[in-house]
Amino acid sequence: MLGQASRRSNICNASARAKARKASLIDSTRMRQLLQTGPESIGASIGELGYRNEMDIYSTRMSGADAVEAALFHNLDNDLSDVMNFCQGPLKSIVAIYVDRFAYEKAKTVLRAVNGGCSDELIESQILPSENPMNAVWLDIVRTTETLHEAASSMAGTPWGKELAKLDDSDATLGEMEDALDRHYYNHALKVSKGRDSNTHLVKYIRTEIDHRNIINQFRELRQNISTEKRLQMVIHGGRLSQSVMTQVSQANSTKEILEALRRSNAFDETGFDEAIEKSDALGSLDPIATLLSHKRHDLLRSFSYLNPVSVFPVIYYIERKVLEIQNLRLLVRGKTIGLTSEVLEAHMDF
Amino acid sequence: MRNLALDIKPTRSELINLKRRIKQTSSGYNLLKMKRDGLFFEFRTLLAEMIKAREELVGTYRDALKSIALASSIEGGLAVKSAAIAATSGPEVMVSRRNIMGVVVPKVDGTNLTTTVETRPTGIIGGSPYIDESADAYSILISKIVKAAEMEATLKRLLEEIEATKRRVNALEFVVIPEMKEAQSFIQLRLEEMEREETFRLKRFKNK
Numbered sequence: 001m002l003g004q005a006s007r008r009s010n011i012c013n014a015s016a017r018a019k020a021r022k023a024s025l026i027d028s029t030r031m032r033q034l035l036q037t038g039p040e041s042i043g044a045s046i047g048e049l050g051y052r053n054e055m056d057i058y059s060t061r062m063s064g065a066d067a068v069e070a071a072l073f074h075n076l077d078n079d080l081s082d083v084m085n086f087c088q089g090p091l092k093s094i095v096a097i098y099v100d101r102f103a104y105e106k107a108k109t110v111l112r113a114v115n116g117g118c119s120d121e122l123i124e125s126q127i128l129p130s131e132n133p134m135n136a137v138w139l140d141i142v143r144t145t146e147t148l149h150e151a152a153s154s155m156a157g158t159p160w161g162k163e164l165a166k167l168d169d170s171d172a173t174l175g176e177m178e179d180a181l182d183r184h185y186y187n188h189a190l191k192v193s194k195g196r197d198s199n200t201h202l203v204k205y206i207r208t209e210i211d212h213r214n215i216i217n218q219f220r221e222l223r224q225n226i227s228t229e230k231r232l233q234m235v236i237h238g239g240r241l242s243q244s245v246m247t248q249v250s251q252a253n254s255t256k257e258i259l260e261a262l263r264r265s266n267a268f269d270e271t272g273f274d275e276a277i278e279k280s281d282a283l284g285s286l287d288p289i290a291t292l293l294s295h296k297r298h299d300l301l302r303s304f305s306y307l308n309p310v311s312v313f314p315v316i317y318y319i320e321r322k323v324l325e326i327q328n329l330r331l332l333v334r335g336k337t338i339g340l341t342s343e344v345l346e347a348h349m350d351f
Numbered sequence: 352m353r354n355l356a357l358d359i360k361p362t363r364s365e366l367i368n369l370k371r372r373i374k375q376t377s378s379g380y381n382l383l384k385m386k387r388d389g390l391f392f393e394f395r396t397l398l399a400e401m402i403k404a405r406e407e408l409v410g411t412y413r414d415a416l417k418s419i420a421l422a423s424s425i426e427g428g429l430a431v432k433s434a435a436i437a438a439t440s441g442p443e444v445m446v447s448r449r450n451i452m453g454v455v456v457p458k459v460d461g462t463n464l465t466t467t468v469e470t471r472p473t474g475i476i477g478g479s480p481y482i483d484e485s486a487d488a489y490s491i492l493i494s495k496i497v498k499a500a501e502m503e504a505t506l507k508r509l510l511e512e513i514e515a516t517k518r519r520v521n522a523l524e525f526v527v528i529p530e531m532k533e534a535q536s537f538i539q540l541r542l543e544e545m546e547r548e549e550t551f552r553l554k555r556f557k558n559k
Contacts, residue, residue: 069428105433108477112437115472127432174437178474213476220480224468234475286480287421331424338420348425 009091009196015310017086018318021079024050025318025325028351034329035346039336043068046329051075057131068333070129072326077102077134079322087315090196094312097189097206098319100159104185106138107155108178113142114151115174148174160184183236186210190238199311201304208300210239211267212293218249218258219286240267255281269296291348298324298350324350359534361541369538373531380523387516389452394509401502408495415488422481434482437472442493451505454512459501465490 026034026049037045046068047055054071062070080099087095106128113123123142128135145151149172152164163184167177186206193202214235221231231250237243241262248261255277262268272292279288298320305317328349335345359365423431442464449458468475468483 065423066428073429105430108474109433109436112433112473116436116439118436122436127429127436174472175474179476182474182477216480217476217478220468220478220483221475224483226469226475230469236476285418285484287484290480327425327427330427334428335420335424338424340420340424344421345424 009089009312010087011091011312012310014087014091014095015314018083018315021083022314022318022321025321026329031325031328031349031351032346034332035342035349037332037336039333042333042336046072046333051329054078058129061125061131062129065334065337066126069330070131072329074129074132074134076322076326077132080319081134083315083319091312091315093192093195094202095315095319097192098316101185103158104160104181106135107158107160108181110138110141111148111151111174111177114145115148118142148172148177152177159188179234186213186236186238199308199313201308202312202316204240205297205300205304207238207240209297210236211241212297214239214241214246215249215258215262216286216290216293218246218252219255219280219289221250222252222255222258223286241265242267272296295350359538361538361545363542366535366538366542369531369535373528373535376523376528376531380520380528383516383520383523386452387513387520390454390509390513390516393451394506394513397502397506397509401499401506404495404499404502408492408499411488411492411495415485415492418481418485418488422479422485426479426481430479431482431485434473434479434486439472442497444497451509454509456505456508457501459497459504461494461497464494464497 030049034042034045043055043064051071054074055067057074058067058070061067080102084092084095084099109123109127112118113127120139120143124130124139128138128142130136130139141151141154145154152167155161155164160181163180164177167180186209189206190203190210193199193206217234218231221234226234228251232247235243235246235250239246241249242265245261245265245268248264249258252258252261259270259273259277262273263270273289276288276292280286301313301317301320305313307313331345331348335348419431440463442461444459444461447458447460448455450456466486468478471486
């Protein structure tokens with residue numbers, strides 16, 4: 001997954017393979033049928049859709065939604081590993097942006113486990129299941145390190161190792177390390193996407209992701225009454241929204257003021273925001289805004305994949321569609337188990 | 352009823368003592384009645400607050416369940432657990448004492464009951480609004496549980512004290528004070544009788 005790039009990209013071959021894989025993903029019709037399935041039979045239905053092997057691995061030890069979620073992510077790790085294996089050259093580095101984000105999340109989980117003094121058994125059994133061979137390296141760090149800084153040092157060989165090493169003093173907290181990891185992810189993604197085999201649409205997509213992350217963070221920080229200075233510090237650089245717009249956004253004192261500040265940028269697509277903010281204020285939750293941003297990103301990626309059929313986009317689009325499939329299935333399983341209505345589930349799914 | 356003739360000496364000094372005791376007992380009875388009424392007032396005030404707090408607690412609990420359901424469904428159970436394991440310290444509760452009208456009741460204070468995005472150990476940039484909302488909802492729930500626990504324990508203690516005070520008031524009103532007044536009447540009657548006897552004896556002696 002973090003492999004070295006050879007000299008030439010195999011874009012045509014990789015695009016074709018990605019498109020073939022995408023054809024085997026669950027289509028929107030089948031997903032809508034699953035939405036109507038009861039909680040008792042949804043696990044069996046998911047097993048029939050290509051997840052049987054992984055579900056059999058976890059069914060001996062876990063049950064219910066936990067088992068299904070562990071199986072889904074095990075399947076995802078295997079799939080992403082296959083994708084990385086069939087990509088070569090600079091294409092591999094670009095695809096790694098989308099594959100490695102899960103590695104960043106696992107790195108954060110490991111740092112949290114060590115920082116919180118969590119037992120190895122809990123991590124192995126519930127969060128990074130030992131049945132998944134991709135988790136072995138992470139579990140090893142959890143088992144062999146005692147402090148946050150030891151855990152950070154153990155990640156020296158990773159793309160973010162140097163970033164964590166810069167923080168390797170006695171005062172760096174878990175929060176600072178996690179923020180550093182997130183900044184590194186986006187900076188690295190932009191850098192790689194602008195390198196060889198770069199694609200302007202890919203750069204635009206990553207910059208849009210950065211903007212969306214900044215926007216939702218500003219809304220979160222406003223709700224939590226975080227100071228203006230801190231809100232400005234938390235802005236990730238590199239998005240399409242300019243620094244001056246983000247400065248104004250971080251000074252806004254209400255959701256409507258944030259929206260007014262964002263409207264000053266030509267790069268901001270305001271469609272649907274008025275309604276989302278109204279719903280968000282009424283519910284007292286950022287769910288409508290987060291859902292809107294998620295749908296916008298998926299629509300953008302879908303449009304790019306059609307515009308660039310022989311490029312890195314079909315591979316990235318396949319990865320994102322696979323991740324979306326996993327997220328939709330997880331949402332269905334957990335949501336139905338907990339008792340969320342079909343309307344709520346459908347509103348949060350992307351087809 | 353006690354055999355007053357056997358227990359009480361019908362003398363003037365005894366009558367004076369008894370009158371003093373009746374006065375003291377009546378004064379104590381009035382004070383206990385005031386205490387009973389005061390405690391009952393405090394109880395009713397706190398009961399109204401407690402009923403409201405319980406209703407809010409149930410509502411807050413439902414909101415917290417809903418928020419964690421959404422967080423688990425959208426971000427995943429693994430992400431929620433990953434955020435949970437980051438915590439290095441949990442809420443702490445201290446119980447001390449305070450006084451309401453002479454009744455010792457518990458005072459419950461907590462530290463670290465509520466957390467915010469800034470005080471939580473995880474990073475801000477990569478955080479999830481669903482997990483934030485879930486953590487906030489449970490923070491509020493914990494605070495309300497602590498408050499409700501203090502109120503319930505206080506109510507229980509007040510109720511016990513009201514019952515004990517009521518029993519004492521009733522005992523004084525229906526047993527002790529009536530018995531003392533009866534004894535007072537007995538002594539007064541006996542003293543008058545003795546006085547009449549003495550007067551008659553002197554008259555007879557004079558006439559002889």
